[in-house]
Amino acid sequence: MAQHAARPRNTGLKDWLTTVDHKKIGILYLVAGGFFFLLGGIEAVLMRLQLMYPESNLFVGATFNELLTMHGTTMIFLAAMPIIFALMNAIVPLQIGARDVAFPFVNSLGFWLFFFGGTLLNLSWFLGGAPDAGWTAYPPLSGTTYSSTHGVSFYVLGLQIAGLGTLIGGINFLVTIINMRAPGMTFMRMPLFTWSAFITSALILFAFPAITVGLVLLMFDRIFGANFFEVANGGNVVLWQHLFWIFGHPEVYILILPAFGIISEVVATFSKKRLFGYSAMVFATIVIGFLGFMVWAHHMFTVGMGPVANALFSIATMLIAVPTGIKIFNWLLTMWGGQIRFTTANLFAVGFIPTFVIGGMTGVMLAVAPADFQYHDSYFVVAHFHYVIVGGMAFGLFSGCYYWWPKMFGKMLNETIGKWNFWLFFIGFHLTFFPQHFLGLTGMPRRVYTYMAGQGWEMGNMISTIGALVMTLGTAVFLWNAFVTSRKAEKAPADPWDARTLEWAIPSPAPEYNFAQTPRVRGLDALWVEKMAGNKGMTPAEPLGPIHMPSPSILPFLMSVGFFIAGFGFIYHQTIVSVVGLLVVFYGMFARSLFDDHGFHIEVDEIKETEKGVKL
Amino acid sequence: MGLDCMMRRLQQVGRLLPLFAVLALMLTGCSSDPYLSALTPKGPAAEMQLFMMKLSLYVMLFVFAVVVAIFAYVLVRYRKRKGDNSIPEQVEGNHKLEIIWTVIPFLLLIVIAVPMVSTTFTLAKDYSQDKEAVKVKVTAHQFWWEFDYPEAKIKTAQELYIPVGKKVWLELTSADVIHSFWVPGIAGKIDTNPGMKNTMWLEASEEGVFQGKCAELCGASHALMDFKVKVVSQEEFDAWVAKMSKEKPESTTDGADTALAAEGEKIFQQSCVSCHAIDGNGGKIGPDLSNYSERQTVAGFLRNDPTHTGDEAVRTENLKKNLHKWLSNPEEVKPGNLMKIGQLKPEEVDALTEYLSNLKRQ
Numbered sequence A: 001m002a003q004h005a006a007r008p009r010n011t012g013l014k015d016w017l018t019t020v021d022h023k024k025i026g027i028l029y030l031v032a033g034g035f036f037f038l039l040g041g042i043e044a045v046l047m048r049l050q051l052m053y054p055e056s057n058l059f060v061g062a063t064f065n066e067l068l069t070m071h072g073t074t075m076i077f078l079a080a081m082p083i084i085f086a087l088m089n090a091i092v093p094l095q096i097g098a099r100d101v102a103f104p105f106v107n108s109l110g111f112w113l114f115f116f117g118g119t120l121l122n123l124s125w126f127l128g129g130a131p132d133a134g135w136t137a138y139p140p141l142s143g144t145t146y147s148s149t150h151g152v153s154f155y156v157l158g159l160q161i162a163g164l165g166t167l168i169g170g171i172n173f174l175v176t177i178i179n180m181r182a183p184g185m186t187f188m189r190m191p192l193f194t195w196s197a198f199i200t201s202a203l204i205l206f207a208f209p210a211i212t213v214g215l216v217l218l219m220f221d222r223i224f225g226a227n228f229f230e231v232a233n234g235g236n237v238v239l240w241q242h243l244f245w246i247f248g249h250p251e252v253y254i255l256i257l258p259a260f261g262i263i264s265e266v267v268a269t270f271s272k273k274r275l276f277g278y279s280a281m282v283f284a285t286i287v288i289g290f291l292g293f294m295v296w297a298h299h300m301f302t303v304g305m306g307p308v309a310n311a312l313f314s315i316a317t318m319l320i321a322v323p324t325g326i327k328i329f330n331w332l333l334t335m336w337g338g339q340i341r342f343t344t345a346n347l348f349a350v351g352f353i354p355t356f357v358i359g360g361m362t363g364v365m366l367a368v369a370p371a372d373f374q375y376h377d378s379y380f381v382v383a384h385f386h387y388v389i390v391g392g393m394a395f396g397l398f399s400g401c402y403y404w405w406p407k408m409f410g411k412m413l414n415e416t417i418g419k420w421n422f423w424l425f426f427i428g429f430h431l432t433f434f435p436q437h438f439l440g441l442t443g444m445p446r447r448v449y450t451y452m453a454g455q456g457w458e459m460g461n462m463i464s465t466i467g468a469l470v471m472t473l474g475t476a477v478f479l480w481n482a483f484v485t486s487r488k489a490e491k492a493p494a495d496p497w498d499a500r501t502l503e504w505a506i507p508s509p510a511p512e513y514n515f516a517q518t519p520r521v522r523g524l525d526a527l528w529v530e531k532m533a534g535n536k537g538m539t540p541a542e543p544l545g546p547i548h549m550p551s552p553s554i555l556p557f558l559m560s561v562g563f564f565i566a567g568f569g570f571i572y573h574q575t576i577v578s579v580v581g582l583l584v585v586f587y588g589m590f591a592r593s594l595f596d597d598h599g600f601h602i603e604v605d606e607i608k609e610t611e612k613g614v615k616l
Numbered sequence B: 001m002g003l004d005c006m007m008r009r010l011q012q013v014g015r016l017l018p019l020f021a022v023l024a025l026m027l028t029g030c031s032s033d034p035y036l037s038a039l040t041p042k043g044p045a046a047e048m049q050l051f052m053m054k055l056s057l058y059v060m061l062f063v064f065a066v067v068v069a070i071f072a073y074v075l076v077r078y079r080k081r082k083g084d085n086s087i088p089e090q091v092e093g094n095h096k097l098e099i100i101w102t103v104i105p106f107l108l109l110i111v112i113a114v115p116m117v118s119t120t121f122t123l124a125k126d127y128s129q130d131k132e133a134v135k136v137k138v139t140a141h142q143f144w145w146e147f148d149y150p151e152a153k154i155k156t157a158q159e160l161y162i163p164v165g166k167k168v169w170l171e172l173t174s175a176d177v178i179h180s181f182w183v184p185g186i187a188g189k190i191d192t193n194p195g196m197k198n199t200m201w202l203e204a205s206e207e208g209v210f211q212g213k214c215a216e217l218c219g220a221s222h223a224l225m226d227f228k229v230k231v232v233s234q235e236e237f238d239a240w241v242a243k244m245s246k247e248k249p250e251s252t253t254d255g256a257d258t259a260l261a262a263e264g265e266k267i268f269q270q271s272c273v274s275c276h277a278i279d280g281n282g283g284k285i286g287p288d289l290s291n292y293s294e295r296q297t298v299a300g301f302l303r304n305d306p307t308h309t310g311d312e313a314v315r316t317e318n319l320k321k322n323l324h325k326w327l328s329n330p331e332e333v334k335p336g337n338l339m340k341i342g343q344l345k346p347e348e349v350d351a352l353t354e355y356l357s358n359l360k361r362q
């Protein structure tokens, strides 16, 4: 034990920059993801203001295209993904009874890569213009011929850096869930949120390489004059669409599965019942993940793939409705016979169900290839994917935030403000997106910066914009809630919701080492099993002893800064800058590999001290 | 909001969504364009598509109704009552139920899938060898549409003339980025990919001027990349072909202020023919402007008869107004468009407007 370092005690900024603690990284993800969520939201509101009236002149042409591109890119890559990672980081290790993730250093690296990738992308606003070819960045529009500013280069580099972070984050969670489960925590006893984190990570592992390949090709075209997508020189523009959607469709499930996981936890807890059909739920999650890779071309029905491909992808897509339906009915039956408490977390979960079902309905409608010839690239599609992404995933994330806030921050969010948050967001959401179905069916294409008067779209657009403002208010109420909560003194108990899973067996917020003693798991809903057996908390699987912890490190931050600098070099064709940036990255890799770090121990005295004041 | 307009809307929306009819009415207002909506099909393709939309919607509404019924019941019946601290029975699952809600959705999907496959193939039918079908080559440009009738040797822009009740065989491509050709009222859409050729058939069952849209983000003025499909009787179509495809086309500007129009023609020959043509052979960079006096729009989207009055005087007046607006500052009207010319003098604009708005084929 001699070579172990002393217990490091970093505080303030230094602590946050160097931490490898999954709980703190979770908070970092939440704050950064939340920040980008606000940015993307502002972009959305600006667009809605422009579309409030026909022939407006607030944001026209290319400016509007920058807004729509950055809104989509930001929301998907820089808001939704990180907030999912926030909850996965904060909760998954606790749910499986682990002390940290498998690779804490990599975890930190993943966060900082995402953060600097996202920052790089957003700096484009101040450096000659943001990308303007849509979040899908279809060439040739995204090529240098038709998009001659640096905007799309920022997109290409920013997303590669952020994507690297996501990829290693996904691998980390796979290994964590496979290897770090507490004794007795078999796969078929894992909480549904952990299961969904597991499948989502697997999807990340297989999906992200596809977009990385696409981005690399586009980067070569833009920066080194290659011709992968240059039609005049034999390139093929449809190739990009395949690569993009081979990633892009699984991405939809990467986003929604964790929300399914959250809903499963929340509905069970607040119905005071075990999840109905647990094994079917697990199975459905796996099947959705698998089918998610078989359906990418339903985004391309109008590309001209021919009737055979269209029909096949159409059928494959419809099939996804079956496992999704299983989930819906299982949630309903979980509530059946229960004692439903309408906390804010549960309101979001309950509101999720009909909303998501509407999104699913339009999903099946869109899957019908011949009908999609009408829906495709119209506002109908915009309505559909906001129903699943906002009405589905964002509701799920709000639910998860209210549910796990005490475990993450040690304080309970205010329930009264929470209800305002829910109702404003819920009503605003439906006002915004329901009319868009009709706009699409009556001929309004998506991604238009304006529309002429007299085509019958005035009313729908007006309502949609009002809805967006109401949603904004709902979000502001959430921020207010977080602020008010942070200022209140009262600490949350370990198990405020009378919940079922392992994370509620330890104090709120979770101590640095999570579990003083690794627990022994004796069934599904590990904590509930003990409660029913009349036990106070979990039975330990090991004696109390010093706990080994990984050391904090500045290297992940440093390496990400290196990538950030290199990114600038590539965008501006400054080889020297790229080399300097990459040298920083390589320095970080060498330093990490050459200098052993054995971590440190938290001694028994300190553990006893921490556990003493715990409110159970 | 006239009563018959209300009725028309009710009928139109009611066809798709009886349940939401009232709501939809409120949402879409009474003025939606019947020549633009996918809900008022005027051709076999759009009708088949609407049928598939309705079929899948009804099946899904059935599922939705079941879900909402259970949902509402559960929320009311099983809310926690004050003072009740009993622990509900911890049900693991129910195989019979789970099999039911796996199998029934499967069956429902088959109901959708079978007609889906057949419609997919019908819509993909090949009319390239059909002697009866009118053939048109469509080329999308940033931000305008070019229509080439190879058999009649006519090239037009922004307006696709087709005879009613006839199959029209389209071959589509793009000159620059990806666009998408969409005529909601008579057919769906298909992308135009640079370097590739897509095909699609059109058929309209009613005469009228249908609205077309570009549906794929294609740059700054994607929102304004409209076109028209003008469906006319066979005789009218034949007359149009005869007029437009003359070997030696004669354009006149009858009825115009002759001096002003002549001045306009002079300017046009000097500064515009490098990009535009008026002989039906297609412009080099910009749209062919032959027979401009009969245009429904200027620059594809400024509508000359916005309220479908059918009144020639209204159309001509608006044509002049719109043309004047366009020529005064194309960049402001359509940001990022490729008509990069210097600022024209007001008197040049007047002359060109007079010339083009009276330009017609004999």
Ligand SMILES: [Cu+2]
Residues within 6 Å of the ligand: B140, B143, B178, B179, B180, B214, B215, B216, B217, B218, B222, B225
């Ligand atoms: Cu276009």
